[in-house]
Amino acid sequence: QVQLQESGPGLVKPSETLSLTCTVSGGSISSYYWSWIRQPPGKGLEWIGYIYYSGSTNYNPSLKSRVTISVDTSKNQFSLKLSSVTAADTAVYYCARDTTPGSGGYGSWYFDLWGRGTLVTVSS
Amino acid sequence: SYELTQPPSVSVSPGQTARITCSGDALPKQYAYWYQQKPGQAPVLVIYKDSERPSGIPERFSGSSSGTTVTLTISGVQAEDEADYYCQSADSSGTVVFGGGTKLTVL
Numbered sequence: 001q002v003q004l005q006e007s008g009p010g011l012v013k014p015s016e017t018l019s020l021t022c023t024v025s026g027g028s029i030s031s032y033y034w035s036w037i038r039q040p041p042g043k044g045l046e047w048i049g050y051i052y053y054s055g056s057t058n059y060n061p062s063l064k065s066r067v068t069i070s071v072d073t074s075k076n077q078f079s080l081k082l083s084s085v086t087a088a089d090t091a092v093y094y095c096a097r098d099t100t101p102g103s104g105g106y107g108s109w110y111f112d113l114w115g116r117g118t119l120v121t122v123s124s
Numbered sequence: 125s126y127e128l129t130q131p132p133s134v135s136v137s138p139g140q141t142a143r144i145t146c147s148g149d150a151l152p153k154q155y156a157y158w159y160q161q162k163p164g165q166a167p168v169l170v171i172y173k174d175s176e177r178p179s180g181i182p183e184r185f186s187g188s189s190s191g192t193t194v195t196l197t198i199s200g201v202q203a204e205d206e207a208d209y210y211c212q213s214a215d216s217s218g219t220v221v222f223g224g225g226t227k228l229t230v231l
Contacts, residue, residue: 033218035220044210044222044223044224044225045159045161045167045210045212045222045225046222047219047220047221047222050218050220058217058218058219060219060220061219094166094167099169099172106216106218107218109214109218109220110155110157110169110172110212110214110220111159111167111169112169112178114166114167115166116166117166
């Protein structure tokens with residue numbers, strides 16, 4: 001049974017870079033698109049971006065200038081870096097998997113497997 | 125990217141039918157998906173490709189589409205259905221968008 005687990009610092013200072021890793025267990029990271037999604041406390045879901053196991057990426061236009069998503073297939077992990085954070089970046093950050101393996105440059109673009117989420121607070 | 129619009133809240137009594145709408149200009153061309161999220165938990169997919177139900181999701185959950193609006197219908201609402209519901213879609217490049225979410229209250 002495939003599981004996702006987010007990890008990383010729970011507290012980040014303003015203007016610094018938020019770094020999180022999602023570890024895929026019970027299955028391979030290959031063939032799928034993998035996304036980061038966040039949810040500020042008491043608010044809705046916001047998609048941050050995805051990475052294909054081969055390394056191709058697509059980011060939310062509103063965050064694109066600050067986001068980098070990378071993949072390490074040898075460790076079955078993918079990571080998120082969000083630079084120049086402010087209090088507005090305080091949120092629960094989820095990693096999630098596309099429902100079906102990618103094909104021909106296309107994913108399913110919806111998610112059937114999510115991590116439990118990790119709260120990141122931006123504060124000095 | 126485009127936007128998806130949901131009502132902030134919907135209230136129904138147990139046993140009644142709840143309908144949650146999601147509107148967006150791209151919905152005639154792109155599929156919609158629905159997630160249920162209970163407090164402190166990750167979202168769970170309840171409807172995909174406008175009207176398909178994943179295995180394990182009760183039959184009382186259904187989806188439909190008409191023009192720029194998709195609708196999640198929960199028939200015979202139960203207390204356990206009280207949750208936040210989010211619609212989601214994506215363009216052809218995989219840029220994903222979520223609706224703002226609807227809080228379903230079971231009276």
